[in-house]
Amino acid sequence: MKKKFVILLTLCLVVHLAWADDGYRLWLKYDLLPNAALREQYKRQINTIETASNDPIIQTAARELQAGVQGLLGKNITIHAAKGEKSALVLAVNPTDKALQGLADDGFVIVQRKQQWLITAKTANGVLYGSFALLRQLKVGEAFKQTSYSESPKIRLRMLNHWDNPLGTIERGYAGSSLWKWYELPEVIDPRYIDYARANASIGINAVVLNNVNASARFLTKEYLVKVKALADVFRPYGIKVFLSLNFASPKILDKIPSSDPLDNRVVEWWKNKTDEIYSIIPDFGGYLVKANSEGEPGPQDYGRTHADGANMLASALAPHKGLVIWRAFVYAADPKGDRFKEAYKDFKPLDGKFASNALVQVKNGPIDFQSREPFHPLFGNMPQTPLAMEFQLTQEYLGFSTNWVFEAPLFKECLESDTYAKGKGSTVAKVIDGSLDNHALSAMAGVANTGSDRNWTGHTMAQANWYAFGRLAWNYDLTSAQIAEEWIKQSLTQQPQAVAVIAELMLKSREIYVDFTTPLGLHHVMGQNIHFGAEPWLEKSARPDWTAIYYHRADSVGLGFDRTSKGSNALSLYAPEVQQLWGNPQSCPLPYLLWFHHVPWTQKLSTGNTLWDEFSSRYYKGVASVAWMQSQWEQTKPYIDQAIFSDVKGRLAVQHREALNWRDACVLYFQQYAKKPIPKPYEKPTRTLDELKKIVEIYQLK
Ligand code: GCW
Secondary structure (H helix, E strand, C coil), X not given: CHHHHHHHHHHHHHXXXXXXXXXXXXXXXXXXXXXXXXXXXXXXXXXXXXECCCCHHHHHHHHHHHHHHHHHHCCCCEEECCCCCCCEEEEEECCCCHHHCCCCCCCEEEEEECCEEEEEECCHHHHHHHHHHHXXXXXXXXXXXXXXXXXXXXXXXXXXXXXXXXXXXXXXXXXXXXXXXXXXXXXXXXXXHHXXXXXXXXXXXXXXXXXXCCCXXXXXXXXXXXXXXXXXXXXXXXXXXXXXXXXXXXXXHHHCCXXXXXXXXXXXXXXXXXXXXXXXXXXXXXXXXXXXXXXXXXXXXXXXXXXXXXXXXXXXXXXXHCCEEEEECCCCCCCCCCCXXXXXXXXXXXXXXXXXXXXXXXXXXXXXXXXXXXXXXXXXCCCCCCCEEEEEECCCCCCCCCCCCCCCHHHHHHHHCCECCECECCCEHHHHHCCCCCCCCCCEEEEECCCCCCCCCCCCHHHHHHHHHHHHHHHCCCCCHHHHHHHHHHHHCXXXXXXXXXXXXXXXXXXXXXXXXXXXXXXXXXXXXXXXXXXXXXXXXXXXXXXXXXXXXXXXXXXXXXXXXXXXXXXXXXXXXXXXXXXXXXXXXXXXXXXXHCCEECCCECCCCXXXXXXXXXXXXXXXXXXXXXXXXXXXXXXXXXXXXXXXXXXXXXXXXXXXXXXXXXXXXXXXXXXXXXXXXXXCCCCCCHHHHHHHHHHXXXX
């Protein structure tokens, strides 16, 4: 009896282990393709992998294809030198190939010709991306319909920004600690570094900034540079360049130079020597990312110099090595009477045209700070002489950390598709970023990484899709959110059509649901002061006025919202006239942006037919109900999803529901004090009091 029980238990465990999926493999699962017909078709077509090149990147591509084909098709295949055999998958770099004309260096062509598959590109990187594209096609279970298929990335530098600190913590990281084990490096190479590189390469990411923009000067010491080199060596065969964030006061901190003034020769010399040293260790080092004169970080303004002075000093140290300086525009002076919305514009607009040719200015998608919805940043379209890089945040600082399910592709696309009207209709933010609007050769899109040491990389399994979506959109921002969601689901979770449809719908609605139960109608920055997932609309005092909630929502007995028209801060005037027209009139301003630009009376009738108060408070109730809907929809996927992932997401949805209720009750009760109106029918008044909710927030804030 005992023995039988043990056998049964062991069996259960084996079955469980074989079935359990911990999310580690992301979208790179090479399990046998369920579609047998397709499998047989590809099996006939692919016998060997041929490559004439010893280039490490081509070798990476060949090995990845080998692993992929073996797993997906269940067929052993070998890699060997080019022989021109039938049914070979041939990898070739051929810059003069006519088929590649007009494609970017990283672009590729996949051709089926004379019973061969050819992946051709101008560079080894292109071949790598082509190989991953072929694998993607296999993984999603589709055959190539065309005999010739090509892609070319729209953005040159597709980069992740890690906000990782030397001691292993991550600023705004919700998926464990840093992936980089600084203490063990350079001697110990965690195999996870390789899987990280594979994941990035598979979606076209070709650059990473390893450390936090609130940078420790320590990263520039010899001791750390050899650690950075070890990572650069791992990433190089995956086509990924390494960058570092720097502390602008490094000359002072590290070598006691009495100043860090960018126009002081000792400082110029210091950066030149340091940069030369870095390149002697890492010859293909990418360059520097800089947060300066922002939130207490040092910078050129400490010496009465401009951001351009600072950037150009570094740019000239980097230029002989073809390195880049990426200078962040996230700056805002603490002015109680001002409007933070306008700060970056005020500092940077006058500097347009003053940056060196190897400098880019990196701008967050919106003017405040990665809120669940922001209008596009007014610098886009207003600095035509400067290549502007986009900064999106993948880590969900203001989107519910890793307990809320928010698919960010719609948020990214909303910004990229916004029209700046800088050169007339169609001057989208995407065209500013990709350099096509103003003819810039440099272009970059950065995502603040959401990765960490959690086994599934991103804490919430669904947040893997944000990493994936970022890479895919940086490569091709014309992909739709629906396409990206479907690709990701089919590669990561399931190919069962009904489950794919259910999950895709959840993903596509998730961001709007989050907006509804947190900050509807353009409300913004009313989250908890330290821990940014809870509501704290009553926050009146902080170290700076623009870190409070009341600075932004401006609730009073008349109404709600920040007047940024000419009667208010006039931030609207920073945009082109067409944009001003779109957002400037409270009667016609699209509801998602209403409270960003207008102080609207509680009693004003909106386009929905409801008054502001009724619409606003109803959104919170609808948002909570939508989370309950997400929970019930998720149940439907149970038969088709790995059980470990199913249960984990189910648990996180339950947490999201609890948090949504907290947001709803806190905001509805708080703002009701100003609106002095009843909760609209058919909704019930919250059963908790405002004081009770304040207590909950206090507990979360660890006050
Ligand atoms: O949103 C704020 C974050 C800070 C961050 C800063 C920035 C790295 O709360 O944690 O610091 O933005 O982007 O520099």
